[in-house]
Amino acid sequence: MFFRFIVLSLGLLTTSYALAAPQVLKEIPASLLGDASRQKVFVLTGDADEASNRLLIAPVQARNEEILLDTSKALPLIKSQYSSALQGVFSVHVLKGRAGVMTVIDPQAEEAVVKQPFVEAGDYIALVTSEEDNAVYNFNLLFAFNKGSKQFELKALLEVANNDSCDRSLVSVVELPVQTLGPIALASFDGREVLQKLQVARTGSIEGVRKKLMTVDSADLLDMALAAYRKGDDSSFKDTMSYALMGGGSHDTCPPDSYIVAKYYYPQRPGWSNDLGFLLGEAGFYAESIELLDAVVASHPNRTVAYLNLADSYWAVNDKERAVAAYKQYASRMSEAGKASKIPARVGERSAVAPEA
Structure with a gap:
């Protein structure tokens, strides 16, 4: 049942009914409309006969007709598998919009910032999936206010994954096509129905391209490492x-094959991944370098320089057979491109060395 009259003032909700007001589970200050106005986002207990919470958005000083959103469909509750308690399917967050980047929530409830144009400066609403016994992945559904339709519309759908071992930190943020869920406004958002579609999207094929997004931390790391490397500041370079590396670089607790490709291989930006693979090798992290560069050449066989970087890392770990094979690939591709004069001398010298039996 919806209340006919709601006054939001000093964080309190009162009604014209002689009934107890819904309990405020969460109250978040926001600026959602792309102007200087201020709102509050409330998560409230729903009616006793409904297995859902209630989502309400209103100006800080609101009359009933000014309420921007009031729905009990978006936040369904499900029964815990361990008890009779009900738990939320989605958590609600208000995140800050900035030019060229957007913020997401990872499965450990930590914020991460990724490089992606999203909305103009201002806040947006994130509904983040929550599952018992799942600390590995979630979905972030990001809603922004459309001034034309006066609706909070779904603008981005993201699958956020953490490592399932080691330090369980973020490894990837993948943008899925919004059409996976169809056109969605928050006012008509049905949380139960959407959750089913999300499970299909994860386990089945979907139309459109999945795009892995780069975290700002990763981009900054490469920039700092390149700057130190070019200056010859070996200590700062290796520290950066x-x-x-996860787990402090310990291969016993966090082997490279458990996270390097998931975290640092970007299918749409193989040059970035190649550069990081090169720097890992230059810093002496050869196993990590090999793991990443193997992924680059496997998916982008025309990335010629990656063969040289991969060969150098194989050579450093005395895997001469694979090193020679990669050097020969590099030399062949450079010659075909008419760049034989630019092949480093070590390529020919090492390619002539017979691999150890």
């Missing part, structure tokens, strides 16, 4: 590259 060590930040790229």
Whole structure:
């Protein structure tokens, strides 16, 4: 049942009914309309006969007719598998919009910032999936206010994954096509129905392209490492590259094959991944370099320089057979491109070395 008259003042809700007001589970200040106005986003307990919470958005000083959103369909509750308690399917967040980037919530409830144009400066609403016994992935559904339709519309759908071992930190943010869920406004958002579609999207094929987004932290790390490397500041360079490694770089607790490709291979930006693979090798993190560069050449066989970087890392770990094969690939591709004069001398010298039996 909806209340006919709601006054939001000093964080309190009162009604004209002689009934207890809904309990405020969450209250978040926001600026959602792209102007200087201020709103509050409330998560409230729903009616006793409904297995859902209530989502309400209103100006800080509101009359009933000024309420921007009031729905009990968006936040369904499900029964815990361990008890009779009900728990939320989605958590509600208000995140800050900035030019060229957007913020997401990872499965450990930590914020991460990724490079992606989203909305103009201002806040947006994130509904984040929550599952018992799942600390590995979630979905972030980002809603922004459309001044034309006066609706909070779905602008981005993201699958956010953490490592399932080691330090369980963020490894990837993948943008899925919004049409996976169809045109959605928050006012008509049906949380139960959407959750089913999200499970299909994760396990089945979907129309459109999945795009892996780069975190600002990763981009900054590469920039800092390149700057130190070019200046010849070996100490700062190696320290910076060590930040790229999970588990403090311990292969016993966090082997490279458990996270390097998931975290640092970007299908749409193979040049970035190649550069990081090169720097990992230069810093002495050869296993990590090999793991990443193998992924680059496997999916982008025309990325010629990646073969040289991969060969150098194989050579450094005394895997001469794979090193020679990669050097020969590099030399062949450079010759075909008419760039034989630019092949480093070490390529021919090492390619002539017979691999150890």
